[in-house]
Amino acid sequence: MKITTLPLDSFNSLAVGARRYFLLQNGVKPVIAPSECPHRGGPLNLGRRKACGAKLVCPWHDNAYPTHSIERGALPAIRRCDQISFVTGNEEIRVWTELLPVNQQQSACEDGQ
Amino acid sequence: MSSIDALLNNNKNPDQVFREQLLSRFASHPLFDQPDGFYCESPYLRPLRPQDLCQLEFGRELTLDELDQPSHLMGQRLLLNIYEQDLIFLPQQKKLQLDEFNAFYDDELRCAGAAIRPLLERHVFGWLDDEVSVSGNWDVDTFKAYADEVLDKIARTPSGLLECIGQARDPASAARFFLIQCAGDFLSEASAMARNVLGNFGPAQSELFKILIDEYGYGVAQKKHSVIFETLMAHCGLNPGVHYYWQFYTATSLALINYFHYVSANHRHFFRYLGALFYTEASLALVTRAQAQAMRVAFGDDVDTLYFDEHAHIDVHHGKMAFEQLIRPVVLRYGNQVLPDIIRGFEEFRLLQDVADAELFAHIGWHDDLAAWQPGPMPEPPSGAPSHTFHECRDDLSVTHVHGNNELFVVDKGTLRLVASPFTELTLGAGQHVVIPRGMLHGSVITSDHCSYTVTSLE
Numbered sequence: 001m002k003i004t005t006l007p008l009d010s011f012n013s014l015a016v017g018a019r020r021y022f023l024l025q026n027g028v029k030p031v032i033a034p035s036e037c038p039h040r041g042g043p044l045n046l047g048r049r050k051a052c053g054a055k056l057v058c059p060w061h062d063n064a065y066p067t068h069s070i071e072r073g074a075l076p077a078i079r080r081c082d083q084i085s086f087v088t089g090n091e092e093i094r095v096w097t098e099l100l101p102v103n104q105q106q107s108a109c110e111d112g113q
Numbered sequence: 114m115s116s117i118d119a120l121l122n123n124n125k126n127p128d129q130v131f132r133e134q135l136l137s138r139f140a141s142h143p144l145f146d147q148p149d150g151f152y153c154e155s156p157y158l159r160p161l162r163p164q165d166l167c168q169l170e171f172g173r174e175l176t177l178d179e180l181d182q183p184s185h186l187m188g189q190r191l192l193l194n195i196y197e198q199d200l201i202f203l204p205q206q207k208k209l210q211l212d213e214f215n216a217f218y219d220d221e222l223r224c225a226g227a228a229i230r231p232l233l234e235r236h237v238f239g240w241l242d243d244e245v246s247v248s249g250n251w252d253v254d255t256f257k258a259y260a261d262e263v264l265d266k267i268a269r270t271p272s273g274l275l276e277c278i279g280q281a282r283d284p285a286s287a288a289r290f291f292l293i294q295c296a297g298d299f300l301s302e303a304s305a306m307a308r309n310v311l312g313n314f315g316p317a318q319s320e321l322f323k324i325l326i327d328e329y330g331y332g333v334a335q336k337k338h339s340v341i342f343e344t345l346m347a348h349c350g351l352n353p354g355v356h357y358y359w360q361f362y363t364a365t366s367l368a369l370i371n372y373f374h375y376v377s378a379n380h381r382h383f384f385r386y387l388g389a390l391f392y393t394e395a396s397l398a399l400v401t402r403a404q405a406q407a408m409r410v411a412f413g414d415d416v417d418t419l420y421f422d423e424h425a426h427i428d429v430h431h432g433k434m435a436f437e438q439l440i441r442p443v444v445l446r447y448g449n450q451v452l453p454d455i456i457r458g459f460e461e462f463r464l465l466q467d468v469a470d471a472e473l474f475a476h477i478g479w480h481d482d483l484a485a486w487q488p489g490p491m492p493e494p495p496s497g498a499p500s501h502t503f504h505e506c507r508d509d510l511s512v513t514h515v516h517g518n519n520e521l522f523v524v525d526k527g528t529l530r531l532v533a534s535p536f537t538e539l540t541l542g543a544g545q546h547v548v549i550p551r552g553m554l555h556g557s558v559i560t561s562d563h564c565s566y567t568v569t570s571l572e
Contacts, residue, residue, distance in 0.1 A: 001258035029246040074249035078259065078460055081177065081244050085262075087255040 004093055005085040013045065013098050017091030020045070021075060022100065024056065026067040032075040032086055039063050044070070048101045056104070129172065132232055139225040140166055140191060144216055148512065151532060151556060155210060156202035156355040157217040160512045161190050171232055174239030180365060180468060181552025182517045188237040189367035193297070195226035195233075196374035200304050202355055234375055237368065245460045247453040253444045256456055257436065263463065264395050264432075272403030277474045279410050282481040286536035288411030289351055290480065293358040293535070294366040294473055299342040299420075300355050303328035305373035309386060315446070320438040324394070324431050341420045348417045349408070360513040361534055363476060363554055365469035372465055376458060384451045387440055388458025395432030396466070401425040472552070479553050480537040491546050492571060494521055500569040505529075505559045513556035518572040520549045527564030532556045541566075 008030060012023045020035040022045035035045040042060030050057050055064040077086040139145075140163040148160045169184040179185065198218060203209060216222070274291065281287035303325060310322050330336030343353035352358070376382035376389060402425045405418035444452055494500070502525065513532070522531065523546040531547060532538045533555045539547060540560070548571065549555055557566075 001255065003259055003262040026248065028243065029248045031248040071248055072250060076249040076251040076255045076259070077247075078456060079246045079248075080460055080464060085259065086249070087251075087259055 002088050002090055002093070003085055004088065005083055006095065008079065008082050008084050011095035011097055012100055014093060014095040016075070016088045016093055024067065024070065024074075024104065026071055029071075030077070030079050030084055031067070031071045032077050032084075033070045034073045037061075037063065038065075038073075046101060047104070049104060132229060135225045135228050136171070136191075136232075137163065137166055139195075139222065139229060140187075142216070142222055144213060145194065148510070150510065151360050151513070151535070151558075152352070153356050153359045154207055154354070155213055156204060157210075157213040159190070159194050159356060159359050161187065161194070162512045162514055165514065171236045174235055174243075175237060176240050177244055177468070180240075180368075181472075181515065183515050185237055186364040186367075186515050186554075188233045189364050189371055190362075191226075192230065192233050192237065192371045192374070193367055195230050196305075196371060196378060197301075198223050198226060199308070199378070200301060202301075204354070206354060230378075238372065238375055241461045241464070245457055245464060247456045247460075251452045251456060252449055253441050253452065256440075256452060256459075259456070260391070260395070260436070260459060263392075263459075264399065267396055268399045272400065272407070273470055273474060274400075275403045275407045275410065277477055278407045281477055282484050283536070284411040285349075286480065286534070287477045288407060289349055289536060290361070290477060290534050291407070291473060292346060292349060292351060293361050294363060294469070295342070296346065296351075296353075296358060297356065297362045297366060298370045300339050300353065302338045302342065305370075305377040306390070308374070308377040309380075309383065312380075317439050317443050317446075320434060320442075324390075324434055327427055327431065338420070338423070341423060345408075345417060345420045349412060358535065360556065361554065363469070363472045364515070365465070365472040368465055369462075369469050372462060382454070382458075384443075384454035385458030385461065387435070387443065388455040388460075389462035390458075391432065391435040391440055391455075392459045392462045393466075394428050394435050396463075397424050398428035398432050401428065476534070476553065479550060480533055483531075483533055483537050483539055483547070486539055486547060488545055491523070492521060492548065494569045494571055498570045498572075500567055502565060502567045504563070504565050506564075507559050507562050509559045509564075511557045513554050515552050515554055516549060516568075516570075518551050518570045520551075521567075521569045521571055522547050522549050523567045523569070525565040525567055527559065527561035529557050529559050529561075529564050529566065532558065 013035070014021050014032070021032045022035050024031045024033040033044070035043060037044045037058040037060060039058065039061055042058045044056060044058050044065070047056040047058050049055070050064055055066050056070060057064045075086045075088060077084055140161045144157050145159055145161040146163060148158060153159060165183060165187060169187055171184060171188060175182065175185055202217075203214075278284050278287045278291065306321070306325050306328065310318065310325055312318070326332075328338050330338065330340065334340055346353040373386070373389065376386040401421040405421035405425065408416045408418050408421065440455055444455070524541045524543055526543050528540060528542045530538050530540050533553065541547065
């Protein structure tokens, strides 16, 4: 297994081998969540927050996933101050920063509920 | 006015008023009030500076950057007194003062302590929730891989303690100050662990018990780790009495002791305790060799390093036992749901240890600066900076404390001793000054019939 430690502000997306992940905020916890929607493989990393920030909505079919259920498929990670460490297999890791929906890191309501 | 009238006539939230009353009642207890000197001859006398309470706010959580603030030191001192009312202390050299013994374990004092404990715990440990978080799909093997990486890094990193003591102006004094920071914990070593061995939690309970009996020397007093540490202290010219150096514990050294009590006194935090136990046992196996080396650098090759050598040996076993016999079976039995707290405890104690090391090294650095002190030009405080002048008489003692800002300390009249550690003090006379950096522990005692001094914030 491989441990990678990075500054939290140095990336919001990564690939471990062929699998892609993105950095999702679940309350005070940063979660390295799978980018692939479990429904039809849509880009969950481009999803928007709904229901007071507790759910993320896939842009393909509007399926809404509670962030705690997304976390179940997330990489094992631990944040210490402004750094995050995560555990992967021995595959190649690539990290980068891309434009994600503006409300994704917020807990604000988008649906007015 | 009755206490009920006082509550009704106060605009504050009644709960807040009640808590403040209990804080004041606890901290102002005669055992914790003004002492005669800097050293505590009795395990029950633990000065707190209750006069500072009115300036301190415990109603919010400190941040990591605020651990050098006065309320952190006060909060940690208060908490240790509260937690240690659950432990038994009897003087080993001095005569037992039965009135002090009865007062320390008094029901009313214990009740006051129990009531303010959650408030203090939130104040001094709440910041850990902001600085450490665990997410994702952990299992016991991914945790082991992470822990191995952390421990390998510790093993590969040169010892900061060894470097600090080796480069100190007076390595022996620096090493003694380090031993004093350890003394608060090591002289009653594994007491918090003992809180966790009662009840019934299956085979893991027996594994934890094995570690406990190692710590307590399997019933042989001379093998008990605290006794081995007493011998080391005496060998290094220190008094091994419990909390003899109470006034010289830094806030983050106290935090290391209190964290284990915090996660052990309330068994909701049991899984955090297991993670912290694993970190401390496994990392001690790696760092105690350098600690023994630091003792030899400071005191020569003849110094008795048995305490650290014993841990370099036994904690290899304890680290393995904590993981393979405790954590792995507990996770197998109770599921991955308990892992986030175990990992959190591991990381929280690691962070606390790093913070405590940094504070220790900063203090040793300041002691070196004081040892090299020479009269010099006085810095100009910012305009309107708060300033307080104190008028005191011979032998008046200011219990050790810290300031929340860098402070200019000027003696206006008479003489005093500014005490930063048992081995570092400065005699200052009229017109002389020193800058006390924020968060640096110090006290003073007046050495002339009358003395006036002024403390001015430099921020």
